[in-house]
Amino acid sequence: MSEQTPGNHNQNGEGAGAGTMKPGYHNTDGQGIAGHGSFFQSTDLSKEDAVKATDWVRKHVDRRTIDLGDRMDDVREHMYELEKDGQIIIHRIEDQHEPISVNTLFGWEKKVPTKQLWHHKSCGQCGNIPGYPTSLLWFMNKFGFEPGKDYLDETDQTSCTAWNYHGSGIGNVESLAAVFLRNFHQSYVSGKQHGHELGHFFPLVHCGTSFGNYKEIRKYLVESAELREKVTKILGKLGRLVDGKLVIPEEIIHYSEWVHVMRNRIASELQTIDVSNIRTTAHVACHYYKMVHEDAVYDPSVLGGNRTAIITSTAQALGAQVIDYSTWYDCCGFGFRHIISEREFTRSFTMDRKIRVAREEANADVMLANDTGCVTTMDKNQWIGKAHNQNFQIPIMAEVQFAALACGADPFKIVQLQWHASPCEDLVEKMGMSWSEAKKTFQEYLKEVEAGNIEYLYNPELAYGGKV
Amino acid sequence: MATYAEMQQIFDDIRGDFRYDHELNGCLNCGICTATCPSAQFYDYSPREIVQLLWTENVEQIYDAMQEKIWACAQCMTCAARCPFKNSPGGLVAIMREVAIKHEMQSAKDVLxxxxxxxxxxxxxxxxxxxxxxxxxxxxxxxxxxxxxxxxxxxxxxxxxxxxxxxxxxxxxxxxxxxxxxxxxxxxxxxxxxxxxxxxxxxxxxxxxxxxxxxxxxxxxxxxxxxxxx
Amino acid sequence: MAIHEKALIEDERLQQHDELVVDGVDVSGHWNTMISPRTVRDYDDDFETKIQGFAGGENVHRCWQCGSCTNSCTMYAQNVQFNPRYWIYLTRLGMKEELVKDKDIIWQCVSCNKCTNICPKDVKPEGVMKALAHWMEEEGITEKAPSTHFDEEFADQIYKTGRIEDGKVMQNFFKKTGQPLVQEWLKVFIFRMMKHLPVKHLMAMGFNTIHTPRTKSWGKTGDVLKNYVREQKEAAHG
Amino acid sequence: MQQDTVLVVGGGPAGLAAAANVNSAGYKAVVVEKEDVLGGAPILSGYAKLVPSGEWAKDAIGRMVKRVEDDANSTVHKGAKVEKLEGEAGNFTATLTNGESVQAGAVVLATGFTHFDSINKPEWGFGTYEDVLTTTQMEQMVASGKIACPSDGRVPERVCILLCVGSRDRQIGREWCSKICCTVSANLAMEIKEISPETDVFIYYMDIRTFGLYEDKFYWKSQEEFKTKFVKARIAEVTASGDGRLLVKGEDTLVKRPIVIPFDIVVHAIGMDPNADNPEISQVFGVGLEKHGFLERAEQYTNTCGTTRKGIYSCGAAYGPETIDDSIAQGAAAGGRAVADLHALVQKAG
Structure with a gap:
């Protein structure tokens, strides 16, 4: 494609470039979008006119904001106003958090703190896929963060309780708001408890649903004075107000956003295993990028900025192949109440719309996700496919677990793959590690554990809010 | 079977929720919500239909939908992310579920x-x-x-x-x-x-x-x- | 853990082994239930043309789904499942499976032709329903209607002899449609006819019924006619 | 003396019509066009045959260009913008980016629109898949005389056109109907079928708005003569399957079932955005914008060609989504109104 023909206007990669994805193939050509094939005949326009003809295509993603003007509401603006009015306190991202800026769907800037983090755990992850939080803490340690000083893992927090909210309808906005503010108040005051200023540690939300739910609740809190009044009463009773005011964080940050902004450091400083032969598919949690979608990270250099950058960016930074598949946008089938009591739906959906497709279309070595519910759903529901000639299997894990493997973390002790039902053995072997040897080592370690010799990523005393 | 007055009350409770106007702006019946709905792939369930029932204030059929259909929603919120009208069918379902519980509907008890x-x-x-x-x-x-x-x-x-x-x-x-x-x-x-x-x-x-x-x-x-x- | 929303799933989309052990685990009954999706995954591009090949279906592609036909329909007033507008749409896109679901009611059209009268685009919905009913007969989706049997017997005799024998047509029609050959009304009819007919005519009728004479110099005309009809049909069906 | 001169900003159909009308009244027109060619969107974007005439854009708009360029009373500045405007009705001085200065008694803003950028609707696959195109690109393909998939050159078995891309969509702040896309799409469906009879064309719609005389000439004709299939579904997502075909995901709202249908080419019927330069235009000329970002009309019934500033007129797609023929009519009207007002000024002064 050397000729500048009318349709062939955007091959310089400016703007939307590098987005062309052939399903089932790794995107390597870096060609621009919307370029026509060689057959494409020129109209009678001159080359220059022809380029101008669709010049507008090159004015890229950022236009999402420009044209929208003030009709697209940025909740943060309203928060700043409320703070000015003396109604709330904003837990701000400051220098000690060493933030890195990213762009969101509308091109808005979002600061992602990289340090001084307060881990807000996920009940599904911790209860079911503990390799998630351990891989994340392992990375922080690898970067030289000092547990208890550069990040906190405390017992003084509850789940967001949104699983129950979405699953049953028992629970309501007020209770979700109170839980949100209670947990985040604790994150705000934890700094003081450890000898720093208030707000020293910034919350890092591990769960996709918590992330989506907190963003939604934050919106409602900002919009509704009535809701603020109601929860202020509750928080007052709990002793969870600061100067009589509610504390709301400036940004809600998901762990995969931390991984996203750290991806290049992970790849350049820590990676030990070449993963260029690994075919990955991405499944991004609905509650990460569909709920309050203006807050999800989009990056013009990842998928042309056309889909959220999360997960894909990490896989690409590690040098793995990222393969497209036709049900990329589909949910996993979790369904909140469905995975508990409507399992027929969950298993049918995940097999037909995710696992089969990733297997047949993409021939993927692994499906990477960024939420507990998705990993659980896709991981645990594969086996029953055998009952109806749907024996499609594919390893499922979080992108942070995959990254940890690529950086040489132990598949059992750190990445905790023993809790997964899907064939993670195959992936580990393909990455050049011996599953059976790692397993043997781990079984030896279990004996040590039984004897009380446990290795920790995080000083166990600190978990109880203890003093350093 | 509830009386018409009871059904009207149920609808009023749904409509009275402070989220209601936030989640429902109007509807052109375009079908994008149902297209992206995981439940619609397997159940005779349609977020478009839920929105239409509410939008047209069809209290009898709203009541019917609350017996069964609202529980099919998987709460993934894809509908809300896609709707050209910026409705949130999933959010409306959440309100309907809460109201079903408030009214002690048998369907809610069975489901839960x-x-x-x-x-x-x-x-x-x-x-x-x-x-x-x-x-x-x-x-x-x-x-x-x-x-x-x-x-x-x-x-x-x-x-x-x-x-x-x-x-x-x-x-x-x-x-x-x-x-x-x-x-x-x-x-x-x-x-x-x-x-x-x-x-x-x-x-x-x-x-x-x-x-x-x-x-x-x-x-x-x-x-x-x-x-x-x- | 029964499926609560079971009423929202057609029976044929539920797959379940009542007794099943996989890898040593008992997953009998609902533990292995799978639902197949209700998503439409493709269109049959040739179907519309096919229906246009049947008499009455020629204008089906003109429909723009205004709904005048259904709103004016005599049968729709009786049964809201009877929806010509919908069937025309399905025909246009080739959604045969959906059409077949209504196979037991499409033929119920009473040919009042209100739809044809009101249609702003001259689609002739009544004709489309006839065409669909004939397509279903031809495909063996529905059994042949009595009128189709009659038509076929009629045409067969023409091909063979260039003429029809009323008695024989009736006899074979009764046979094909599984009706008793001797019927009360027929007896009365024949008895009355006999009273007024000269004996000579009666004898000729009896003779013809048994020997079915051919039209003079009929020769190969029947074959030619048959071929012509076949060609016409093929041309119409594409 | 500037009261015999009208400054026309924008050299598209509306601007050309305005200039021609100014000239025909014996007044002088100065046309300022920011691009290097006159003709506006139909020429710049390489449209194929125009609605409703069926003439090729190059010929039809070409005649309009020639009419203005050949007129001794016209001056054309290409590749230039108005940088500054001083003065008042009857006595404006405009400074251009090419250093020139223009004295004029009235200004006609024929500044048009910007095509919606499909990249703003990423889930519809534009920018991700090569075989997802816009109507503008498809027009260019028609103009090239061959219909084929950009990815590998194969002749498409099926093409679908998605309506309301960048229109009627609150998610992306475009609440308006772009007015022309239904007709343009029906026309495009016929053009595709004409060039490639083996290709089936589907149009996915929420409702069809081929207003006025466009009904039978485009909608009916494409359906009845060219066998275009209209499916009542607004598409939610476009992805690709393993075999490289595109999958179009929607709900057929008449069948009430989700659909996932394979296609070879997907065309976005892109809408009309306010001119991306409108904030700048508003500032330079001191005219107001209405809430969507188009130029604000002075008064709907007695001053339809006016803006919020006296002596500055507008027309065509600068006011909102508009057809080419109506843009031309409005351009002519604006030119006429500008001249009439100037005439009245001179009479009054005289």
Whole structure:
């Protein structure tokens, strides 16, 4: 494609470039979008006119904001106003958090703190896929963060309780708001408890649903004075107000956003295993990028900025192949109440719309996700496919677990793959590690554990809010 | 079967929710929501239809939909992310579910019975899921390979290198004070009240548990004071 | 753990083994239930043309889904499942499976032709329904209607002899449609006819019924005619 | 003396019509066009045959260009913008980016629109898949005389056109109907079928708005003569399957089932955005914008060609989505109104 023909206007990669994805193939050509094939005949326009003809295509993603003007509401603006009015306190991202800026769907800037983090755990992850939080803490340690000083893992927090909210309808906005503010108040005051200023540690939300739910609740809190009044009463009773005011964080940050902004450091400083032969598919949690979608990270250099950058960016930074598949946008089938009591739906959906497709279309070595519910759903529901000639299997894990493997973390002790039902053995072997040897080592370690010799990523005393 | 007045009341309660206007702006019947809906792929369920019923204030069919259809929604919220009108069919379903519970609809009770385990865990511990909830014998359909290393659950959990996660009955260790704060939230926001309407037995179990925990907490506080006095 | 929303799933989309052990795990009954999706995954591009090949279906592609036909329909007033507008749409896109679901009612059209009268685009919905009914007969989706049997017997005799024998047509029609050959009304009819007919005519009728004489110099005309009809049909069906 | 001169900003159909009308009244027109060619969107974007005439854009708009360029009373500045405007009605001085200065008694803003950028609707696959195109690109393909998939050159078995891309969509702040896309799409469907008879064309719609005389000439004709299939579904997502075909995901709202249908080419019927330069135009000329970002009309019934500033007129797609023929009519009217007002000024002064 050397000729500048009318349709062939955007091959310089400016703007939307590098987005062309052939399903089932790794995107390597870096060609621009919307370029026509060689057959494409020129109209009678001159080359220059022809380029101008669709010049507008090159004015890229950022236009999402420009044209929208003030009709697209940025909740943060309203928060700043409320703070000015003396109604709330904003837990701000400051220098000690060493933030890195990213762009969101509308091109808005979002600061992602990289340090001084307060881990807000996920009940599904911790209860079911503990390799998630351990891989994340392992990375922080690898970067030289000092547990208890550069990040906190405390017992003084509850789940967001949104699983129950979405699953049953028992629970309501007020209770979700109170839980949100209670947990985040604790994150705000934890700094003081450890000898720093208030707000020293910034919350890092591990769960996709918590992330989506907190963003939604934050919106409602900002919009509704009535809701603020109601929860202020509750928080007052709990002793969870600061100067009589509610504390709301400036940004809600998901762990995969931390991984996203750290991806290049992970790849350049820590990676030990070449993963260029690994075919990955991405499944991004609905509650990460569909709920309050203006807050999800989009990056013009990842998928042309056309889909959220999360997960894909990490896989690409590690040098793995990222393969497209036709049900990329589909949910996993979790369904909140469905995975508990409507399992027929969950298993049918995940097999037909995710696992089969990733297997047949993409021939993927692994499906990477960024939420507990998705990993659980896709991981645990594969086996029953055998009952109806749907024996499609594919390893499922979080992108942070995959990254940890690529950086040489132990598949059992750190990445905790023993809790997964899907064939993670195959992936580990393909990455050049011996599953059976790692397993043997781990079984030896279990004996040590039984004897009380446990290795920790995080000083166990600190978990109880203890003093350093 | 409810009377028309009851059905009207149910609709009024839905419409009266402060989220309602936020989630419903209008509808051109375009079908984007249903197109992206995971439930619509398998159930005769359509977010478009739910929105249409509400938009046209069809109280009888709204009542019908609350018997069954609203429970098919998977709450993924793809509909809300896509709707060209910026409606949130999933958000409307959430309101309808809450109203179904408020009105003690039998459908809600039937649906939520198997969900009791999650509610019990959540309301008592603040965690919605715990390691002991997903043992192989609970869910045979998850197969024999649910854990790749044989062994006692307690030991396997102890092999997680983070102290807060070395738990069996909760996803992580939650401090007593935190739990007690959470019980206050449940009470003050009417969550326990809703639970009582839905499942009285479960409510009784949970209430006993809460009382016990509160006593534990009081005892602990006293101990602390004594220690401080020493 | 029964499926609560079971009423929202057609029976044929539920797959379940009542007794099943996989890898040593008992997953009988609902533990292995799978639902197949209700998503439409493709169109049959040739179907519209096919229906246009049947008499009455020629204008089906003109429909723009205004709904005048259904609103004016005599049968729709009786049964809201009877929806010509919908069937025309399905025909246009080739959604045969959906059409077949209504196979037991499409033929119920009473040919009042209100739809044809009101249609702003001259689609002739009544004709489309006839065409669909004939397509279903031809495909063996529905059994042949009595009128189709009659038509076929009629045409067969023409091909063979260039003429029809009323008695024989009736006899074979009764046979094909499984009706008793001797019927009360027929007896009365014949008895009355006999009273007024000269004996000579009666004898000729009896003779013809048994010997079915051919039209003079009929020769190969029947074959030619048959071929012509076949060709016409093929041309119409594409 | 500037009261015999009208400054026309924008050299598209509306601007050309305005200039021609100014000239025909014996007044002088100064046309300022920011691009290097006159003709506006139909020429710059390489449209194929125009609605409703069926003439090729190059010929039809070409005549309009020639009419203005050949007129001794016209001056054309290409590749230039108005940088500054001083003065008042009857006595404006405009400074151009090419250093020139223009004295004029009235200004006609024929500044048009910007095509919606499909990249703003990423889930519809534009920018991700090569075989997802816009109507503008498809027009260019028609103009090239061959219909084929950009990815590998194969002749498409099936093409679908998605309506309301960048229109009627609150998610992306475009609440308006772009007015022309239904007709343009029906026309395009016929053009595709004409060139490639073996290709089936589907149009996915929420409702069809081929207003006025466009009904039978485009909508009916494409359906009845060219066998275009209209499916009542607004598409939610476009992805690709393993075999490289595109999958179009929607709900057929008449069948009430989700659909996932394979296609070879997907065309976005892109809408009309306010000119991306409108904030700048508003500032330079001191005219107001209405809430969507188009130029604000002075008064709907007695001053339809006016803006919020006296002596400055507008027309065509600068006011909102508009057809080419109506843009031309409005351009002519604006030119006429400008001249009439100037005439009245001179009479009054005289």
């Amino acid at each position: 019975r198997p969900f009791g385990r999650v509610m019990l865990k959540l309301i008592t511990t603040g965690n919605q899921l715990s390691p002991d909830m997903i043992q192989p014998d609970h869910f045979p359909d998850w197969g024999p390979n649910i854990q790749k290393v044989e062994g006692d659950l307690r030991i396997l959990r102890k092999a997680i290198p983070v102290k807060t996660l070395q738990t069996v009955e909760t996803a992580w260790e939650v401090s007593l004070k935190t739990s007690v704060e959470m019980y206050t939230i449940w009470e003050m926001t009417g969550v326990l009240k809703s639970l009582e309407l839905m499942d009285e037995n479960l409510f009784d179990v949970i209430e006993d548990f809460i009382d016990e925990k509160r006593e534990d907490y009081e005892d602990w506080l006293e101990e602390q004071e004594e220690e401080d006095d020493e």
